[in-house]
Amino acid sequence: MPVWQPSIPQRLQPHLLSWVGYDFTSTKAVHHGVPSMGVTVVLSLAEPIDCGWLDGGERQLLDVLVSGLHTAPALIQSRGRQQGLELSINPLSARRLLGLPAGALAGLMVDVTDLQWPPHLLDQLRQST
Numbered sequence: 525m526p527v528w529q530p531s532i533p534q535r536l537q538p539h540l541l542s543w544v545g546y547d548f549t550s551t552k553a554v555h556h557g558v559p560s561m562g563v564t565v566v567l568s569l570a571e572p573i574d575c576g577w578l579d580g581g582e583r584q585l586l587d588v589l590v591s592g593l594h595t596a597p598a599l600i601q602s603r604g605r606q607q608g609l610e611l612s613i614n615p616l617s618a619r620r621l622l623g624l625p626a627g628a629l630a631g632l633m634v635d636v637t638d639l640q641w642p643p644h645l646l647d648q649l650r651q652s653t
Contacts, residue, residue, distance in 0.1 A: 539617035557598030562612035570607040588636035592629025
């Protein structure tokens with residue numbers, strides 16, 4: 525799986541714990557998103573992300589998902605090309621970058637359109653790839 529993990533620019537270091545670009549194709553794969561130290565944002569540049577919690581509940585198809593701090597694993601299913609960016613945001617920067625404090629996102633997996641997100645950003649990222 526091709527992965528791109530550049531160093532974080534100095535001006536973003538207070539806000540990002542990590543960022544990873546990825547591009548791979550799989551006929552059928554399952555990824556378990558384990559609890560982490562940051563608020564996770566995944567921007568799909570290919571197929572929508574089929575996501576939900578491992579312990580059940582509603583599944584969603586999202587172009588951009590935001591997952592707050594959580595204790596249960598997330599379940600991401602892949603059925604083709606996976607291309608995008610995954611950001612791990614410092615919980616102290618969640619309000620500044622996402623419009624909500626990290627506590628408001630705890631245990632949730634939401635569509636970025638439910639947050640204060642520039643609507644043109646995903647289109648610009650797709651055009652640049």
